[in-house]
Amino acid sequence: MKKIFILTGEPSGDKLAAQVVKNLNKDNIDLQFLCLGGEHLKRLGINSIKELNDVTYLGFTKVFLNIFKIKKNIKETANQIIKFNPDILFSVDSPDFTLRVAEIVKKMAPKIKTIHFVAPQVWVWREGRVKKIKKFIDHILLLFKFEKQYFEKENVSCKFVGHPLLEKSNEAKIDIGQIIGKNKAIISIFPGSRISEMEVLMPILINFIKLMNFKYQDFLYVFHTTQDLRNNLENILKKSNIDNYDIVSDEKIKGYIIERSIFAITKSGTISLEVSYKKIPSIVIYKINLINFLLVKFLVKVKYVNIINIAADKMIIPELLQSNCNPDSIFQMVSSFMENTKKMSDQTEETQKVLKEFTTKTSPSENVANFLKAHI
Template sequence: MKKIFILTGEPSGDRLASKVISQLKNSRSDIEYLSVGGEHLKTLGIKSIYDLKEVTYLGFTKVLMNIFKIKSKINETVKEILKFKPDILFSVDSPDFTLRVAKEVKKKDPSIKTIHFVAPQVWVWREHRVKQLKSFLDHILLLFPFEKKYFDKEDIQSTFVGHPLLEDHSKSKVDISQIIKDNKKIFSIFPGSRLSEINVLIPILFEFVKKMNEKYKDLFFVFHSTSEHVQLMQNLLLKEELKNCGAIGDEKIKSHILKSSMFAVAKSGTISLEICNAKIPSIIIYKMGIINFFIVKMLVKVKFANIINIAANEEVIPELLQSKCNPTNIYNTVDKLLSDKHAMEKQITKTQGIISNFKTEKSSEIASSVLLNHLL
């Protein structure tokens, strides 16, 4: 029986991996799996060797503070992978963790094929990493077409597969009447999947919602969380006694609510692509520790945080980062857009043109076919 070890480092990677592996399971039933994964891989019946939270660190300072734990976890993970003896190590995103593991695994057992999904953002910073990847990666799967030139230049096998989260195969209908009451319009809020992000952004977002409630009486604010953090979110909402608010963690319901939303405020990240794909106008927010911010500012080569804006080389979606990420600025930016239907329509039109370049007919199928080819 063939074996695949799936290696992720955070919830978004777990979700991406599950899309590909779900497709692979439909094609082949004779493959054994083991992982470092989260709730999405778990729903596919794939065991994780430890809790994903143990390797999810955000920012340079967090990494530095936990450097010995991370090194220990890398060593433990390498040991477990070698013990499992997979035909393929399928690593997904979180390059500072997953690629370090892949490098060590390849060094210790060159017979294990190493395939990585979600290229390190070398077009943003640290382009020199591309040369290093050649020594231990057999294949890399790309989300965006413009990434391919970086890997072709170094003769690294790569395939543009597109973004699996832009696929939409959902046919099921979900009753959201118990969540959204009084026929209110849905306003979606995405504060992030990591606890460190939630802790920073939630106080800001709560104050923003209070401001919105003063003017907009017909809105219901839905905080999108993970199943792991949804109870925390609900408790925080109860404590704050916010009106017209709710929190959800179920993926199917979240997807349906997003598609039914009239606007979204989201933490910078993959979710922005899903919002654009659903044709929902939005703004992007983010805030990190001051030390992390200055390090990033010194290293990055691009003007924007959001992939849509980076691809367009202009601010198609408003970005409120660091000091600009405060309740008043968020309210003013949202209020201005909600008052200008033409501006919202223009944003949607532009984003549709951009994300069309990130789509393929069957992203998960293309990615799974690469894995299958390496199993032959």
């Protein structure tokens, strides 16, 4: 029996990996899986060697304060992978964690094939990483076509497969009135997939909603989160003195609710891409502590944080970052969309043009699954 270890470092990678596994399972190949993953992979019956939240740290400061724990997690994870002795180590995203693990595994067990999905964003910063990655990653699978140039020039084996979030969903049709309130226009809000992100963004978002409620009475704010963070979010919102909100953590209905939204507020990341794919106008918000921000500003070489804006090299989706990520600015920006339907349709039209460059003929997760099958 062939064995695959699936290594993720955060919820978005867990979701991507699960979509790939579903495609692998379609062919009834006799495979044994073990993972470091979250709720998506666990739902497929795959055991995880650690809790995903235990290895996820956001920002330079958090990493610095937990550096010894992080190093311990990396070493323990690598040792457990070597003990499992898979034919393939399939790592997904979170390069600062997954690639460090892969490097140790390759050094200690060179016969294990290392295939990494979701390239580190060398086009944003630290392009020099490519030469190092070449030494311990056998193949790298890319989300975006424009990434190929960075890896091919260093003769790294790479393949454009597309982004699994940009594939048609098989979600069942749902009576949305059974889940959330009727007769309300939905604004979807994504406050982050980490506790540290939520702690920063939620006070800002709550005060934004209070401002909106003075002007508009017909909106329902639906917060999207993971099952692991649902209780944290509920506790924050119960103390907020707002009542026109709902929380969704069930992956089976989240996509359907996004499609029924008139607008979305997202943090930077893959969720912004998914919202754009579903043709929902949006803005991006994000805020980190000052030390992290100054370091990022010094090191990063792109003008935008949103992949749509980066690929287009222009601001299509507004970005409210750092000092601009405040209740008043978010309120003003969202209001400008609510009162101008053309502004909403113009953004959607522009994002669809950019997304054409990200798509493939067959589904991205199927492309990844086929690649794994060909190399096992």
